Amino acid sequence: MTLEDPKLDWTARRRQATRREILDAAWETARTDGWEGLTLRRVAERVGMRAPSLYSHYASKAAIVDAMFGAAWQELDDEMAQLESELPDDPRAALLLVARSAFGFFTSEPVRHTLMNLIAVPGFVPSEESYAPSVRNLDRLRRLLTRCGITEAAGVDLWTALIGGLTSQQIANDPGGDRWARLVPRAVAMYADQFGLPRSV
Amino acid sequence: MTLEDPKLDWTARRRQATRREILDAAWETARTDGWEGLTLRRVAERVGMRAPSLYSHYASKAAIVDAMFGAAWQELDDEMAQLESELPDDPRAALLLVARSAFGFFTSEPVRHTLMNLIAVPGFVPSEESYAPSVRNLDRLRRLLTRCGITEAAGVDLWTALIGGLTSQQIANDPGGDRWARLVPRAVAMYADQFGLPRSV
DNA sequence: GTGCGCAGCCTAATGACATTAGGCGCAGTG
DNA sequence: CACTGCGCCTAATGTCATTAGGCTGCGCAC
Numbered sequence: 342m343t344l345e346d347p348k349l350d351w352t353a354r355r356r357q358a359t360r361r362e363i364l365d366a367a368w369e370t371a372r373t374d375g376w377e378g379l380t381l382r383r384v385a386e387r388v389g390m391r392a393p394s395l396y397s398h399y400a401s402k403a404a405i406v407d408a409m410f411g412a413a414w415q416e417l418d419d420e421m422a423q424l425e426s427e428l429p430d431d432p433r434a435a436l437l438l439v440a441r442s443a444f445g446f447f448t449s450e451p452v453r454h455t456l457m458n459l460i461a462v463p464g465f466v467p468s469e470e471s472y473a474p475s476v477r478n479l480d481r482l483r484r485l486l487t488r489c490g491i492t493e494a495a496g497v498d499l500w501t502a503l504i505g506g507l508t509s510q511q512i513a514n515d516p517g518g519d520r521w522a523r524l525v526p527r528a529v530a531m532y533a534d535q536f537g538l539p540r541s542v
Numbered sequence: 543m544t545l546e547d548p549k550l551d552w553t554a555r556r557r558q559a560t561r562r563e564i565l566d567a568a569w570e571t572a573r574t575d576g577w578e579g580l581t582l583r584r585v586a587e588r589v590g591m592r593a594p595s596l597y598s599h600y601a602s603k604a605a606i607v608d609a610m611f612g613a614a615w616q617e618l619d620d621e622m623a624q625l626e627s628e629l630p631d632d633p634r635a636a637l638l639l640v641a642r643s644a645f646g647f648f649t650s651e652p653v654r655h656t657l658m659n660l661i662a663v664p665g666f667v668p669s670e671e672s673y674a675p676s677v678r679n680l681d682r683l684r685r686l687l688t689r690c691g692i693t694e695a696a697g698v699d700l701w702t703a704l705i706g707g708l709t710s711q712q713i714a715n716d717p718g719g720d721r722w723a724r725l726v727p728r729a730v731a732m733y734a735d736q737f738g739l740p741r742s743v
Numbered sequence: 744g745t746g747c748g749c750a751g752c753c754t755a756a757t758g759a760c761a762t763t764a765g766g767c768g769c770a771g772t773g
Numbered sequence: 774c775a776c777t778g779c780g781c782c783t784a785a786t787g788t789c790a791t792t793a794g795g796c797t798g799c800g801c802a803c
Contacts, residue, residue, distance in 0.1 A: 464578040506707020535732040
């Protein structure tokens, strides 16, 4: 079994590498030209191929975007997992940390943000598989908020609305600035008050 | 002068009517097929024309979308003007009314919402002219919030983030439902608390 | 009333796009 | 050394927005 690996793995590995290369090229293109500028031609050119050749590796353009969607949420989930393991004890401090992480993650890469929030790409609908990390992330958030003392169901919904609203406004109306970033601590305090978290110190 | 009107007006009026007809057809199409399904062919068909003929009335597809953008914001501005004239005295009640109006306006027409918030249409950037009603609206909101006792500059930004976040979540994750609609009163109360508004009765 | 001009529509053509079909070369295996 | 299949290619299709150029009928001056 392990004997076969090196051989079969060789082609499989190369295949995987090419897929990754294509994905990277797609991100690069999207960052440069926006989602409406993401064409197979441009992606292929970056990889050193012709557009139709991409179909040897992805079933369609939608499949590429789908993979990007999944990867982006996976990335956030990884970051949140890291965060979860080093959460401070004080609920308000923890909450602020979570908020700042998410806000920073989203605003640092507007193109990624618009994809993750299904906001930008033409008629894109994520596949079951790519959707999974996003669901996982929401579960983790639920867990995180519970640990911070937010037990009501409404807590998660209000949180996503609040943080999502702040990031969207920041990206749409002050890209690269900090007009809404500055409001994050205040928003978190407001939220914490609403759910009756004890004031720190 | 008024003598000339009926004559020159006749062609001008017909022209204006056709433009309106095209705009309506475009809305219809966008509602039915989404923004990615908004093609000049489909719009033209609805009006009983061929696609290139639309260019007699709009300079480009972008110009049509631009007009839609402006009209949408104008619509909201009209609604908010109406609201402004009949605002209750109690600040919290007024605030809730404003929130509910905006939330209702946006969520009632998801397609319109994605356009207004620059969220959906390929590489669309609004023209100066179409942008104006949106600016007007923000001014009005500032005025409204001031009248409700929100004087800090941050008040408006936090408000747009909060209401925008709620509407976006509602449309994206529970279209047609009320999962976030139910949270509006609570969100407004939370906001009012943060800005020290007196509790009603 | 006769012809002129133009407004408003048309068809045809162009170039970008995603996608499909079919071919070619080169790796590895018998 | 022939064989097979993988990974790339070119060519072709159909949809899109957009441009060019032509036809037609109505309003106006003579």
